Structure formats: structure tokens, C-alpha cells
Amino acid sequence: MxxxxxxxxxxxxxxxxxxxxxxxxxxxxxxxxxxxxxxxxxxxxLQGFEHVAFEPVRMVDGRGIEHEFRFRTRLFGPGVAIDAFELRDSSPAGYQFQVIGEPDDDPLELLGKLIGKMRRALALTHLDDADHGPQVNDRLRQR
Known part of the structure; x- marks a missing residue:
């Protein structure tokens, strides 16, 4: 596109x-x-709101598969959201994460929270190979 x-x-x-x-x-x-x-x-x-553009980050999931995440920062009414997402055919797809903060929060602290959230989620596997194909495992059902 x-x-x-x-x-x-x-x-x-x-x-x-x-x-x-x-x-x-x-x-x-x-x-x-x-x-x-x-x-x-x-x-x-809002005086002094700073738009920060973050570089893409590559992370490996619990199965050893590498994922590249792009970031988007959006100001909205009472807050600011930072989104992390994979791209497929130039559109957000696959894993997607978000953290929300106050407009005057330090953008690097928000990014740190988002990266932590991403690491925790990517460390989990949600499907197991079973006799009848992929099955949702108990780690996902317990959430």
C-alpha cells in the first residue's frame, strides 16, 4: 500500500x-x-505534550518465533495510548498490545510498561499440538 x-x-x-x-x-x-x-x-x-516516535522492536515468543513490532502513539481526551503491533500486508495484525497513561506521563516509562507486558504475553504459548490438531491449553483458559 x-x-x-x-x-x-x-x-x-x-x-x-x-x-x-x-x-x-x-x-x-x-x-x-x-x-x-x-x-x-x-x-x-495541553501544554508541552511530546509526541515520541519509537523504533520497531523484534522479540521472540515462547516457541522461538521472532516477531517485529511497530509502535503508534495517540493522544485521546484524558489520556495517551501507545500501541504495539505486527504488520501483515502493511496493516496491523497478529499480536497487538496497548498501554494507556496520562498525557504528561514519561513516554519512555510507558514504553517500558508496554515492553514488559509484551514480554510476559509472548513467553506464554496458548496452543498445544494434540492428536486432533491444535488445542487451547489451560494457561489461556485460566486467564
């Missing part, structure tokens, strides 16, 4: 990092994550 040009900064952005921002009455603009967060911070009168 070709990149989308942000209507504010005019820079190319991946489709998974674009937000349709606006309203039915005034129309919508396609904004990259950074420009969306800046517009949302301005609208919410």
Missing part, C-alpha cells in the same frame, strides 16, 4: 499511522500521527 501524504506536514505516512481528523460539517483531513497528536493537544489545551 503506498504511503499517504499528511495534509498538515505534507510528509508521507504509512496507512496504519494516519488518522481521518475532523467532523462531518467541516470535512476530514488525513493527518500523520504526529500532526494528529499536535492538533489534539492544541484542542485539549
Amino acid at each position: 503506498p504511503p499517504i501524504t499528511c495534509e498538515t506536514c505534507r510528509q508521507p505516512a504509512s496507512a496504519h499511522d494516519v488518522v481521518n481528523y475532523g467532523a462531518m460539517e467541516g470535512g476530514y483531513r488525513q493527518l500523520c500521527g504526529r500532526c494528529f497528536n499536535e492538533a489534539a493537544a492544541s484542542r485539549l489545551c
Whole structure:
């Protein structure tokens, strides 16, 4: 999928990092994550909100399979969310994780919490090979 040009900064952005921002009455603009967060911070009168772009991270799951995660930071009303997700055919798919914090929280601390959450989840296996094919194991049912 070709990149989308942000209507504010005019820079190319991946489709998974674009937000349709606006309203039915005034129309919508396609904004990259950074420009969306800046517009949302301005609208919410949040002084000093810092949009941080994180580099992708590779992690290995409990079966030894490597996964590459991308990150997306989104400001929303009372908080900020950092999402981690795998890409398949240029769209978020596979494992997906999220941590939510306050807009003035340290983004690196939130990332640390998210990475911890990801490590704990990836260490678990949820399916066992059985006589009749893959079966959900007890570790998933007990959650």
C-alpha cells in the first residue's frame, strides 16, 4: 500500500499511522500521527505534550518465533495510548498490545510498561499440538 501524504506536514505516512481528523460539517483531513497528536493537544489545551516516535522492536515468543513490532502513539481526551503491533500486508495484525497513561506521563516509562507486558504475553504459548490438531491449553483458559 503506498504511503499517504499528511495534509498538515505534507510528509508521507504509512496507512496504519494516519488518522481521518475532523467532523462531518467541516470535512476530514488525513493527518500523520504526529500532526494528529499536535492538533489534539492544541484542542485539549495541553501544554508541552511530546509526541515520541519509537523504533520497531523484534522479540521472540515462547516457541522461538521472532516477531517485529511497530509502535503508534495517540493522544485521546484524558489520556495517551501507545500501541504495539505486527504488520501483515502493511496493516496491523497478529499480536497487538496497548498501554494507556496520562498525557504528561514519561513516554519512555510507558514504553517500558508496554515492553514488559509484551514480554510476559509472548513467553506464554496458548496452543498445544494434540492428536486432533491444535488445542487451547489451560494457561489461556485460566486467564
